[in-house]
Amino acid sequence: MRATVIHGPNDIRIDEVPDPRIEHPADAVVRVVNACICGSDLWAYRGVASRVAGQRIGHEFLGIVEEVGSEVSGVRPGDFVVAPFVWSDGTCDFCREGLQTSCPHGGFWGEVGSDGGQGEAVRVPYADGTLVQLPKEAAGDEKLLPGMLALSDVMSTGHHAALSARVRPGSTVAVVGDGAVGLCGVLAAHRLGAGRIIALGRHQVRTDIARRFGATDVVADRGEAAVEAVKELTGGQGAQAVLEAVGTEESMRTAISIARDGGAVGYVGVPHGGSAGIDISQMFDRNITLAGGVAPARAYIPELLPDVLSGAIDPGLVFDRTIGLDGVPDGYRAMDDRTALKVRIAF
Amino acid sequence: MRATVIHGPNDIRIDEVPDPRIEHPADAVVRVVNACICGSDLWAYRGVASRVAGQRIGHEFLGIVEEVGSEVSGVRPGDFVVAPFVWSDGTCDFCREGLQTSCPHGGFWGEVGSDGGQGEAVRVPYADGTLVQLPKEAAGDEKLLPGMLALSDVMSTGHHAALSARVRPGSTVAVVGDGAVGLCGVLAAHRLGAGRIIALGRHQVRTDIARRFGATDVVADRGEAAVEAVKELTGGQGAQAVLEAVGTEESMRTAISIARDGGAVGYVGVPHGGSAGIDISQMFDRNITLAGGVAPARAYIPELLPDVLSGAIDPGLVFDRTIGLDGVPDGYRAMDDRTALKVRIAF
Structure with missing residues (x-):
């Protein structure tokens, strides 16, 4: 499959990478429908935050569950889901208290050894703890998709x-x-x-x-x-x-x-x-x-989602450009030179 | 009357100073029964916090109201009162919200032009906003005095x-x-x-x-x-x-x-x-x-006082030495070299 890879400062490419697969029984594989570029991705893009050449990037995405491991019971193939910008086990003290960003088993999309959100599919560790269900009928709703996507990070x-x-x-x-x-x-x-x-x-x-x-x-x-x-x-x-x-x-x-x-x-x-x-x-x-500090988006998505679905709030208005995967390098440039506010990637 | 005056680093003296008198209609004059030396006074004593030579010092005291200005209605001569370590008008937005330390008319005992707590008497600006009544029968209670005194600062x-x-x-x-x-x-x-x-x-x-x-x-x-x-x-x-x-x-x-x-x-x-x-x-x-930040003691004293009077808490245990006014310079030295934890001054 194809995914966004950072090779160095100002060097973002779309590369062929191995297809994700279930590696642990708590994993799911999600086929990405929408992802986006974050202002914080620009710190890596500019070389201010260091990355290993070849690291994946992107931490905001929603998509369709394609496959689940044997321990996963909260989502199943075909479900439409959004991921918060960190994964978490859903069972530790911190997860139960709503501070999933401090989960000892948690991690950040794109860190070494993990998939990034700006790719065609993502292996999701601790799928039950991490993913939040979205209404299936919303999966093709171009009016709702940006707002639901914003829950993964910026709105939360x-x-x-x-x-x-x-x-x-x-x-x-x-x-x-x-x-x-x-x-x-x-x-x-x-x-x-x-x-x-x-x-x-x-x-x-x-x-x-x-x-x-x-x-x-x-x-x-x-x-x-x-x-x-x-x-x-x-x-x-x-x-x-x-x-x-x-x-x-x-x-x-x-x-x-x-x-x-x-x-x-x-x-x-x-x-x-x-x-x-x-x-x-x-x-x-x-x-x-x-x-x-770092927002426990996983705790907030269930509270904010109904307001997005009802139209009471539309955080999706922060997206002022939509591109395909091939447009991602241009999307980084546009956000870096401030000609775009926030770029959405539609697959 | 006599009061503690700071003349420079390590130079604390007991000087003859003018008797306090009502200068504004909201003032009261309080005859001090107990005062004490604060760890924060040591910053001035050591010269770390700068003071003008001749400035008064001490910001924790309780005593008997001796005289009140024409606008004072909350206390009267003979009342037994404790002062928090800042005075405040009692009527502004911040005072009503319980953040009396941000009162625009507030001030700190011992600042230039004001009396300090470590003296025989103190002119109290905004007496109605500042002073808190104590039970008259407690004025001579050596068991309760230290705890009530601690409310002026350290316990609050x-x-x-x-x-x-x-x-x-x-x-x-x-x-x-x-x-x-x-x-x-x-x-x-x-x-x-x-x-x-x-x-x-x-x-x-x-x-x-x-x-x-x-x-x-x-x-x-x-x-x-x-x-x-x-x-x-x-x-x-x-x-x-x-x-x-x-x-x-x-x-x-x-x-x-x-x-x-x-x-x-x-x-x-x-x-x-x-x-x-x-x-x-x-x-x-x-x-x-x-x-x-700086504690709004004025907001807390009414809540904490009943527990001191009932004996539920005894913050007065922090005082490990009691001296008279003449002993104050020695009291500073003792706290500075840590041979005393907190020194109480009994008049």
Whole structure:
């Protein structure tokens, strides 16, 4: 079969690879229907996050179960499923508590020895713990597919940011970052009943989506000017809940500075740049909470899915380009030069 | 009257100062019955935290109201009261929400232009917002005085650490730091129903108090060895709730490292050393929450006081020496060289 392989910085190729097969009795093989490219894939693409030449890539996909191992009872061939961006055994302490990202048997799609999501098929370890059923009739629904696909990562991650930032009905929320996760954070905050949502972003095509997702205000400034703008919008106090969806020092510094005293920063941007953006003295004096991390998408998909299926939320709007597998290298380039927000791969 | 004045590093004196008087209609004057020396006072004593020569010092006291301004209605002359370690107006958004430490009219005892707690009397701004009534009959009760005095800071701060770390009935808790705040954190966690409390400390007189306060385990190691010891005590997982009561880089690093995935670090140690102890990548991968800061003691005193009066908790055990005002310079020396844990000043 064919799959996306990373050979080095800026060197993404579609290669012929061995067909996946059941290797352990808890495995399933899933034929991919839709996958996508993540902003975090770009760290590998740019060489910032190191990869072994020949590693597979892609961690967001949905598809049809093709084959299952002897221990699998939760899904069967023909089922339509979505995978969260990490697999997990579904039975350990952490899985039962809803923190599947800490499962000791868990792993990340594309890590050495595993399949990536950007390929024709994927071997799924711990299929019962990992996969979530989708309605079969939705498998061909071009209107629903993008939203269901977004559950595998960006929408679940935005929801994690909103929960971590303690968004409640009526909250004043600020979202740092206008990438797909930031936009989904806006949508998640809106879904949780936020009273006011200030989106920080400077790309109008993106902030337009933020407004469709529920943003009430947009701040195009950065750094100190952004802090001043958010303070001005909030009577000088800042936002009760801040979603940090970038992961750089500057974005963390901004997020902490625009939080209202006693408020929380929900951080889901993969950290790049260390801890220097965290001013612990400022946090201490103002009782700022820092919560979040890698999102346990597996815990959130069952909660978010009904709202996607009903049309109550449509996180699929973050996809602004759809390509076939052969278009993946171009898709990386487009996301890297920001001519695409998020690229969907239809097989 | 006489009060403690800091003239420079290692230069604490008892000086004659002007008697306090009502300067604003919301003021009260309180005649101090008990005050104490705080571990955080030592930062000023050592010259690490800068002070203007001649500044007053001390932020923990209880006493008898002597005089009130025309706007004061909540206390009257003769009342027995305790002051939290910051004053606050009692009417702003933050005060009403229970985050009095962020009151825009608030301030810290001993800051330039204000009285310190380690003196014969104190002018209390915003007396209605600041002071909490104590039972008059307790004013002469040598058994209750230390516990009530501890509410002004260390017990309330320990409680803040425990709440921030999300201690719940049955929680596995670890407490970094065996100073008075760390010990009160043990007591607060015990009061909240923690199932297991691991106290990290190497001074037996202190860890003995930790055990009296509810610690089930003591770890005398530091750094990596402490992390290993806590992991071993917790089945390899770490503690669900970690209380950080030191404020150094090393203590923060230890606190984050011994937190269980998905757990929270409640930090109340005044930060000295910046943010380098915060490993954001480790926090991200393991979904560690960092919460806490300067404790809104004013919000907690009414909740904790009944348990002190009933004897359900006795945070006063952290005081291991009682002196008169003339003994204060010696008290600083004793706490600085760790021959005293916490010094109480009886007037």
